[in-house]
Amino acid sequence: MKVLMTEYLRIDLETENWECRVCDHVVGSARGNYKEGLLVYNRDPADIHPSIIDPDKYRFTFCPDREWVNIYEFYCPSCGTQVEVEYTFPNHAPLYDMEVDVDALKEQWSQREEILEPIKGPNVLVDRCHTHKH
Amino acid sequence: MNNETTNQALEDQELIAKFLKETTLFLGPDPDIMRDHSIMPRSADEDRCMEKFTDLNQIASIRERLQSACEEGFEMVEQMGAAPGAKWGDIITGIYSASGDLTIGSAGGVLIFSALVHHPIKFIIKNWIEEKTVGVSEGDGFIHNDSRYGNVHNTDQSMIVPVFHEGQLVCWVASTVHEGENGAIEPGGMPSMAETSFDEGLKMSPFKVVENYEIKKDLLTFLQNSVREPKLQYEDMKVKLFACMRLEKRIKEVLAADGPDALTACLRYTNESVVTEVRRRISEWPDMTVRTQTIMDSTLRENALLKINLAVTKKGNRLIFDFTGTSPELTNRAINTQLPGMKGMVGQAFMNHIWPDLPRGQAGLSPVEFVTQQGTLVDCSYAAPNSQSLMSIFHSFTVAQHATAKFLYSCPDKYTRVLAPWHNMINTFIWGGVNQHGETLGNLCADLNGMGGGARMDRDGEHALSPIFATMADIGEQEMNEEEVPFLQLVSKKMTTNTQAPGKYRGGMGYTMIAATKDSDQWGFMTTTQGSKVPTIQGLFGGYAGGSYPLCKVQGMDVYDILLKTPEMFKHSIHEIMNEQPFPGAKYSTHHMGMGFDISKRGELYMISQGSGGGYGDPLERDPTYVIMDIEEGLITADWAKKLYKVEFNEQTLVVDAEATEKLRAEYRALRKKQGVPYAEFVKSHVKDTPPENIPFYGSWNDDLDSVYAGSIHDKRDAKNPGPIYVTHPKDVRISELEAELVEVRKQAGLPPANERK
Ligand SMILES: [Zn+2]
Numbered sequence: 001m002k003v004l005m006t007e008y009l010r011i012d013l014e015t016e017n018w019e020c021r022v023c024d025h026v027v028g029s030a031r032g033n034y035k036e037g038l039l040v041y042n043r044d045p046a047d048i049h050p051s052i053i054d055p056d057k058y059r060f061t062f063c064p065d066r067e068w069v070n071i072y073e074f075y076c077p078s079c080g081t082q083v084e085v086e087y088t089f090p091n092h093a094p095l096y097d098m099e100v101d102v103d104a105l106k107e108q109w110s111q112r113e114e115i116l117e118p119i120k121g122p123n124v125l126v127d128r129c130h131t132h133k134h
Numbered sequence: 135m136n137n138e139t140t141n142q143a144l145e146d147q148e149l150i151a152k153f154l155k156e157t158t159l160f161l162g163p164d165p166d167i168m169r170d171h172s173i174m175p176r177s178a179d180e181d182r183c184m185e186k187f188t189d190l191n192q193i194a195s196i197r198e199r200l201q202s203a204c205e206e207g208f209e210m211v212e213q214m215g216a217a218p219g220a221k222w223g224d225i226i227t228g229i230y231s232a233s234g235d236l237t238i239g240s241a242g243g244v245l246i247f248s249a250l251v252h253h254p255i256k257f258i259i260k261n262w263i264e265e266k267t268v269g270v271s272e273g274d275g276f277i278h279n280d281s282r283y284g285n286v287h288n289t290d291q292s293m294i295v296p297v298f299h300e301g302q303l304v305c306w307v308a309s310t311v312h313e314g315e316n317g318a319i320e321p322g323g324m325p326s327m328a329e330t331s332f333d334e335g336l337k338m339s340p341f342k343v344v345e346n347y348e349i350k351k352d353l354l355t356f357l358q359n360s361v362r363e364p365k366l367q368y369e370d371m372k373v374k375l376f377a378c379m380r381l382e383k384r385i386k387e388v389l390a391a392d393g394p395d396a397l398t399a400c401l402r403y404t405n406e407s408v409v410t411e412v413r414r415r416i417s418e419w420p421d422m423t424v425r426t427q428t429i430m431d432s433t434l435r436e437n438a439l440l441k442i443n444l445a446v447t448k449k450g451n452r453l454i455f456d457f458t459g460t461s462p463e464l465t466n467r468a469i470n471t472q473l474p475g476m477k478g479m480v481g482q483a484f485m486n487h488i489w490p491d492l493p494r495g496q497a498g499l500s501p502v503e504f505v506t507q508q509g510t511l512v513d514c515s516y517a518a519p520n521s522q523s524l525m526s527i528f529h530s531f532t533v534a535q536h537a538t539a540k541f542l543y544s545c546p547d548k549y550t551r552v553l554a555p556w557h558n559m560i561n562t563f564i565w566g567g568v569n570q571h572g573e574t575l576g577n578l579c580a581d582l583n584g585m586g587g588g589a590r591m592d593r594d595g596e597h598a599l600s601p602i603f604a605t606m607a608d609i610g611e612q613e614m615n616e617e618e619v620p621f622l623q624l625v626s627k628k629m630t631t632n633t634q635a636p637g638k639y640r641g642g643m644g645y646t647m648i649a650a651t652k653d654s655d656q657w658g659f660m661t662t663t664q665g666s667k668v669p670t671i672q673g674l675f676g677g678y679a680g681g682s683y684p685l686c687k688v689q690g691m692d693v694y695d696i697l698l699k700t701p702e703m704f705k706h707s708i709h710e711i712m713n714e715q716p717f718p719g720a721k722y723s724t725h726h727m728g729m730g731f732d733i734s735k736r737g738e739l740y741m742i743s744q745g746s747g748g749g750y751g752d753p754l755e756r757d758p759t760y761v762i763m764d765i766e767e768g769l770i771t772a773d774w775a776k777k778l779y780k781v782e783f784n785e786q787t788l789v790v791d792a793e794a795t796e797k798l799r800a801e802y803r804a805l806r807k808k809q810g811v812p813y814a815e816f817v818k819s820h821v822k823d824t825p826p827e828n829i830p831f832y833g834s835w836n837d838d839l840d841s842v843y844a845g846s847i848h849d850k851r852d853a854k855n856p857g858p859i860y861v862t863h864p865k866d867v868r869i870s871e872l873e874a875e876l877v878e879v880r881k882q883a884g885l886p887p888a889n890e891r892k
Pocket residue numbers: 020021022023024025076077078079080081
């Protein structure tokens with residue numbers, strides 16, 4: 001059985017591995033940090049957050065200060081999907097963000113049916129795109 | 135030991151306790167009350183009532199009546215309240231058990247207000263009921279605002295009223311309003327300039343201000359003299375009192391129909407069943423530890439890097455929020471929070487965004503455990519100022535929201551959508567001075583309530599939707615405000631283009647506000663948010679955070695003259711005004727968003743933007759239809775849409791080329807694989823053992839949670855006992871810089887040092 005843990009990652013309870021949900025690539029042991037099986041890139045904030053006002057004229061521009069923040073992007077090495085993004089202090093270690101108790105997870109899911117599509121929960125709003133699409 | 139000596143020992147003990155109680159010189163905040171957010175143990179009386187009343191239909195019927203009583207009280211305060219905050223829903227009414235636990239809060243309004251009032255109620259129960267100079271009787275009302283006795287910050291004032299039945303205290307009701315003015319060193323009630331708690335204005339530990347349902351005039355006059363808005367102080371004390379009296383009336387109807395024991399059973403049953411249900415829901419989560427952090431980039435006085443660190447561990451039906459590694463408190467800066475404020479905000483994350491179906495009381499957070507170090511930003515000392523506690527509180531909300539999303543994804547039962555973090559700062563104008571009618575005012579624009587919502591697992595975030603502290607609050611009618619304030623918002627509620635947090639689903643965006651004073655020469659503004667250098671939130675599962683945002687000023691011009699004479703010169707966006715500089719002779723500048731109170735001149739522009747909620751998922755997965763819709767709605771420009779989402783389209787017709795888009799995206803995925811570095815290699819080449827040397831940094835670094843930095847890589851302290859930190863006044867910093875420069879310049883000019891001049 002496989003448990004959908006995030007938008008892009010699942011844990012295979014039999015093999016005890018993290019897997020990419022997009023390309024089925026085995027990322028690494030579910031008992032460890034999935035990030036260790038991914039590629040990392042230190043993204044320049046200016047690539048994502050435009051300087052709306054002219055950086056040659058002004059000190060604060062709507063673009064984060066690259067000396068003050070790092071943006072780590074984590075990619076699946078097989079399909080290139082961006083699995084996680086972490087805003088962090090300059091040159092800070094990436095966080096071990098999901099440290100799973102695999103034995104407890106196995107126990108928990110031994111009582112449950114496998115879920116293949118993520119459960120979204122109750123719906124409260126009309127789709128934004130509704131009137132445009134039809 | 136025989137019975138006689140036992141009795142003697144007990145009597146002695148009681149005597150000593152009585153003596154100590156009577157001779158206490160100062161009833162400061164009580165740690166037993168202040169550090170406990172759980173519901174009280176079941177009392178003997180509650181036990182008896184619950185055995186007597188087991189009919190769930192009757193209990194539900196009472197609860198519904200109490201809930202609608204809270205709505206009625208809420209409505210009264212919202213309609214009659216004088217504070218701007220009251221008009222936009224920054225208020226709440228609630229009902230508390232006889233022992234002080236919040237059981238039911240109004241559906242509208244700010245839950246955290248009510249959720250913290252149990253602390254002052256418990257203080258009143260412990261200290262004032264038996265106290266012969268105070269006492270608690272029918273018709274009494276207690277006022278409170280000091281966060282050290284349980285509150286977010288002292289700009290929120292509560293009225294607390296005990297409810298009696300035939301001489302027996304059966305429950306409490308309270309009403310809380312974000313009043314604004316409180317007599318602090320800056321107007322508006324949230325001074326960033328406060329360096330000690332004595333700069334923060336009126337600080338009321340709970341005291342009796344109402345007897346026989348009437349406000350005591352002597353105390354009222356004192357309170358009015360303590361704030362800048364004396365009329366507002368009186369009006370809102372009355373409004374809150376009348377709301378409490380209406381709640382009391384509705385409760386007395388319940389008492390008449392069902393009796394006091396049924397009421398007690400209902401209150402206790404509601405709280406206990408919520409605790410049971412929360413434990414059940416927690417047990418559905420996967421057992422794991424999730425770690426996250428957010429970055430504070432400012433103390434609101436100067437830029438600095440401060441860490442809010444959180445590890446959430448779920449094991450069985452236990453859930454533990456561990457804030458170890460968070461920055462130490464800053465002893466002379468206002469951004470610290472008392473522990474209950476942080477917990478209350480984590481409670482908001484649960485009650486607003488995770489389990490909004492549960493009764494809005496205190497029980498929802500009751501089973502959650504917290505680990506904090508005293509003397510840190512999220513658990514500050516008695517002496518530390520906390521008038522801008524919102525900073526630490528909001529970051530605590532965000533780390534809680536970010537961490538819990540990672541637990542919720544795999545759960546088969548969800549009660550809301552999995553959500554990326556909300557925008558978490560009050561990007562708004564706080565204002566004060568003398569208005570066009572000659573009245574002294576100090577308050578803020580309701581735009582603080584227009585925070586962008588986080589993207590969800592299946593859709594974009596909503597724009598400018600609601601503040602993180604209340605799902606149902608309003609951003610107010612600017613035109614109505616303008617009747618009472620001497621400034622106009624020349625641009626208001628227009629989305630700020632290109633500020634979205636990208637993702638498969640993007641965050642809800644924020645809007646531009648351009649304000650200019652018109653009819654007063656004693657009027658000014660301040661802004662009190664972080665995030666001008668570093669985003670204050672995180673994205674989720676491959677989505678990004680929103681960007682940063684400046685405060686922009688245009689000085690040395692009068693926009694009202696320009697609008698009269700050459701209206702075509704005026705532009706309706708920050709980027710046009712700042713980049714094109716259309717007003718000749720004007721001075722254009724940018725600042726961080728922690729502007730201290732700044733006296734404005736007629737027609738000068740102050741320009742800010744609300745922020746965006748976080749994005750969700752890989753932007754390469756964003757449906758091109760949504761990308762084009764955002765271009766059509768002016769939310770993003772075509773060039774940035776292409777750059778961020780790798781969509782190929784005709785810029786004239788906006789028709790998407792699906793094939794070219796697929797190709798572009800495939801190429802970009804390939805580029806990522808080429809640019810990305812294996813984790814171990816990245817850590818080896820990029821990660822450093824110490825924080826940046828040239829930026830003041832506060833908090834733990836990497837995996838070491840035993841020590842924290844206190845502003846410099848040379849100042850490393852024990853995380854459990856960091857001790858005080860005094861930050862130098864920014865003006866003194868500037869003076870030192872200029873003095874050093876002067877020394878250098880004099881040396882170059884061949885002049886003797888300044889202090890050796892004859
Ligand atoms: Zn993959």
